[in-house]
Amino acid sequence: MFENLSDRLGGVFDKLTKQGALNEADVATAMREVRTALLEADVSLTVARDFVDAVKEKATGQAVTKSVTPGQQVVKIVHDELIKVLAGDDAHAGALKIDSPPAPILMVGLQGSGKTTTTAKLAKRLKEREGKRVLMASLDTQRPAAMEQLGILGMQIGVDTLPIIPGQTAVQIAKRAKQQATLAGYDVYMLDTAGRLSIDETLMAEVEAVRNETKPHETILVVDGLTGQDAVNTAENFNARVGISGVVLTRMDGDGRGGAALSMRAVTGKPIKFVGLGEKMDALEEFHPERVAGRILGMGDIVSLVEKA
Amino acid sequence: MIARAMGRADAPRRVMDDAMLERLEELLITADMGVSTALKVTANMAEGRYGRKVTSEDVKGFLAQEVTKILEPVARPMPIYPKKPQVVLVVGVNGSGKTTTIGKLASQFRAAGKSVVIAAGDTFRAAAVEQLQVWGERAGVPVMTAPEGSDPASLAFEAMTRAEAEGADLLMIDTAGRLQNRADLMEELAKIVRVIRKKDPDAPHNTLLVLDATTGQNALGQVEIFQKVADVSGLVMTKLDGTAKGGVLVALADRFGLPIHAIGVGEQIDDLSPFDPDEFAKALTGAAEE
Numbered sequence: 001m002f003e004n005l006s007d008r009l010g011g012v013f014d015k016l017t018k019q020g021a022l023n024e025a026d027v028a029t030a031m032r033e034v035r036t037a038l039l040e041a042d043v044s045l046t047v048a049r050d051f052v053d054a055v056k057e058k059a060t061g062q063a064v065t066k067s068v069t070p071g072q073q074v075v076k077i078v079h080d081e082l083i084k085v086l087a088g089d090d091a092h093a094g095a096l097k098i099d100s101p102p103a104p105i106l107m108v109g110l111q112g113s114g115k116t117t118t119t120a121k122l123a124k125r126l127k128e129r130e131g132k133r134v135l136m137a138s139l140d141t142q143r144p145a146a147m148e149q150l151g152i153l154g155m156q157i158g159v160d161t162l163p164i165i166p167g168q169t170a171v172q173i174a175k176r177a178k179q180q181a182t183l184a185g186y187d188v189y190m191l192d193t194a195g196r197l198s199i200d201e202t203l204m205a206e207v208e209a210v211r212n213e214t215k216p217h218e219t220i221l222v223v224d225g226l227t228g229q230d231a232v233n234t235a236e237n238f239n240a241r242v243g244i245s246g247v248v249l250t251r252m253d254g255d256g257r258g259g260a261a262l263s264m265r266a267v268t269g270k271p272i273k274f275v276g277l278g279e280k281m282d283a284l285e286e287f288h289p290e291r292v293a294g295r296i297l298g299m300g301d302i303v304s305l306v307e308k309a
Numbered sequence: 310m311i312a313r314a315m316g317r318a319d320a321p322r323r324v325m326d327d328a329m330l331e332r333l334e335e336l337l338i339t340a341d342m343g344v345s346t347a348l349k350v351t352a353n354m355a356e357g358r359y360g361r362k363v364t365s366e367d368v369k370g371f372l373a374q375e376v377t378k379i380l381e382p383v384a385r386p387m388p389i390y391p392k393k394p395q396v397v398l399v400v401g402v403n404g405s406g407k408t409t410t411i412g413k414l415a416s417q418f419r420a421a422g423k424s425v426v427i428a429a430g431d432t433f434r435a436a437a438v439e440q441l442q443v444w445g446e447r448a449g450v451p452v453m454t455a456p457e458g459s460d461p462a463s464l465a466f467e468a469m470t471r472a473e474a475e476g477a478d479l480l481m482i483d484t485a486g487r488l489q490n491r492a493d494l495m496e497e498l499a500k501i502v503r504v505i506r507k508k509d510p511d512a513p514h515n516t517l518l519v520l521d522a523t524t525g526q527n528a529l530g531q532v533e534i535f536q537k538v539a540d541v542s543g544l545v546m547t548k549l550d551g552t553a554k555g556g557v558l559v560a561l562a563d564r565f566g567l568p569i570h571a572i573g574v575g576e577q578i579d580d581l582s583p584f585d586p587d588e589f590a591k592a593l594t595g596a597a598e599e
């Protein structure tokens with residue numbers, strides 16, 4: 001539906017005579033295209049702007065390799081920088097801090113982002129890959145059948161869920177989960193929360209209270225990978241109010257360009273730990289910055305092409 | 310944002326120049342309108358005004374007018390036909406708000422004196438049926454279910470039979486969330502439509518695509534593919550009570566011209582409002598502030 005970056009830049013640089021180095025004017029023209037490509041990939045405007053400024057500096061004056069076009073060269077610079085920002089300095093994104101049992105993991109996010117599904121996927125992963133005993137608890141007192149949903153998923157993956165006691169508040173359930181996890185010797189207890197808007201005062205206060213009660217080792221913000229410009233609001237507000245330790249991007253099995261990944265990274269400075277790639281319980285993978293970078297630019301092949309040249 | 314686009318606060322009138330237009334474009338982009346639609350809207354707004362001195366109030370108003378112009382023709386409530394049962398199929402990507410919207414709509418139709426039957430066509434997701442049953446109770450509407458994992462198309466067929474036998478005015482069919490690039494799941498949806506048409510060639514009379522307001526430019530692909538596969542007849546946008554502005558609706562209206570029936574503004578049963586283009590445009594451009 002949208003042009004990819006190399007097509008855009010191809011058009012720009014075709015009009016230019018080839019020179020030994022990328023001059024300022026060429027770079028400025030190219031950066032407008034980069035900005036547009038990022039915006040079409042749903043990178044938030046402020047994030048796109050900062051990113052372009054950073055790349056502009058790197059690109060200006062850089063010598064153009066003989067065997068590639070200036071367009072390809074710019075794509076490579078942009079791609080490299082994207083990977084750098086997306087990866088951060090986190091050596092192992094998929095690792096979770098779950099030593100000193102029972103380790104609480106708090107799952108937060110907007111309505112329908114994929115928290116409950118991701119809670120169960122993570123529990124399954126911890127159980128199968130790391131041999132952890134996991135307890136899952138639903139603190140969702142809002143959505144109809146939310147607790148039943150987590151219960152059914154628990155049964156499917158063979159992970160225990162905290163028994164449902166109707167009428168309890170989220171904080172009461174969190175306390176009970178902590179107690180149960182301690183008494184019964186679980187390694188990890190996962191707290192799935194109700195979806196909430198980042199501007200919903202009551203519900204944001206509720207999740208703060210849950211955090212204060214349980215002191216989570218990980219607080220994971222679950223974000224729809226198809227999110228547009230609103231990603232900055234979500235990232236800023238949740239991080240400011242609850243303090244997140246990492247991000248999971250869901251629905252990356254869709255054909256969205258995934259610009260929210262860059263926005264999340266840039267705004268929170270926290271690692272993207274996993275991506276959700278489907279509804280099934282094993283559709284969860286560690287985050288690969290290079291894949292998402294290629295996707296944001298709507299391409300991937302040209303980079304290896306430049307690399308070989 | 311507009312104030313910033315206008316420059317200094319103590320300069321109430323400024324010449325509408327390229328710099329201002331660029332800032333306005335950015336304002337629209339941050340509302341998810343997309344680059345090309347934002348360009349178009351800004352350019353149309355500037356026509357005949359470029360180079361004139363304007364206040365930020367003026368500019369907000371002009372922009373909102375321009376947006377309203379695009380949205381006005383598509384702002385239409387879901388049509389009610391004399392057909393019994395009128396079949397309403399509800400489709401969309403995962404988590405967009407389909408099930409909740411069915412609950413809200415069923416309640417509104419009940420309040421309008423219609424008899425409604427709901428079919429729990431999401432036989433896939435854990436507790437999807439239980440969720441819909443709660444909504445059925447809240448709305449005072451019976452919910453037809455089938456066991457988890459069973460064929461949603463046969464449930465739709467049975468639901469048609471029952472709705473006909475009971476003389477229901479409306480049959481609302483929930484479906485599992487599916488991403489539009491999943492060919493297998495889209496084929497499953499196409500099959501539901503085919504089976505419904507065996508019963509009534511004119512059905513589904515309405516196919517509602519439910520979009521999440523936080524979704525960015527992928528909504529364009531959602532509309533394109535769901536329309537192709539399931540003949541979408543109208544849109545509902547949910548979660549407009551949050552910080553997302555849902556500007557992609559403007560791009561959608563511009564490109565597809567599908568009616569926008571309603572908007573979701575919360576999780577409660579009454580949180581479904583008619584789509585008001587003027588109000589939407591004002592919220593989007595910031596003209597509603599102050």
Ligand SMILES: Nc1nc2c(ncn2[C@@H]2O[C@H](COP(=O)(O)OP(=O)(O)OP(=O)(O)O)[C@@H](O)[C@H]2O)c(=O)[nH]1
Pocket residue numbers: 109110111112113114115116117118140143146193194195196249250251252253254275276277278279283403404434486488
């Ligand atoms: N395609 C796809 N669907 C997903 C993914 N993750 C979750 N889903 C689906 O998205 C929908 C919503 O997921 P939930 O886990 O219920 O989301 P939630 O955040 O718990 O929702 P609330 O509790 O209502 O706020 C369900 O249909 C899930 O099956 C993913 O990675 N890919």
Ligand SMILES: Nc1nc2c(ncn2[C@@H]2O[C@H](COP(=O)(O)OP(=O)(O)OP(=O)(O)O)[C@@H](O)[C@H]2O)c(=O)[nH]1
Pocket residue numbers: 111112143195197401402403404405406407408409410431434437484485486487519547548549550551572573574575576580
């Ligand atoms: N704030 C807000 N939340 C909404 C709105 N509409 C739905 N939701 C919430 O969004 C989440 C997902 O809604 P569902 O109705 O389950 O979405 P769905 O499309 O049926 O999801 P799947 O069947 O899993 O694909 C729930 O937590 C709802 O309460 C709305 O207009 N505003």
Ligand SMILES: [Mg+2]
Pocket residue numbers: 115116117140146192193194195
């Ligand atoms: Mg949930």
Ligand SMILES: [Mg+2]
Pocket residue numbers: 407408409431437483484485486
């Ligand atoms: Mg549903």
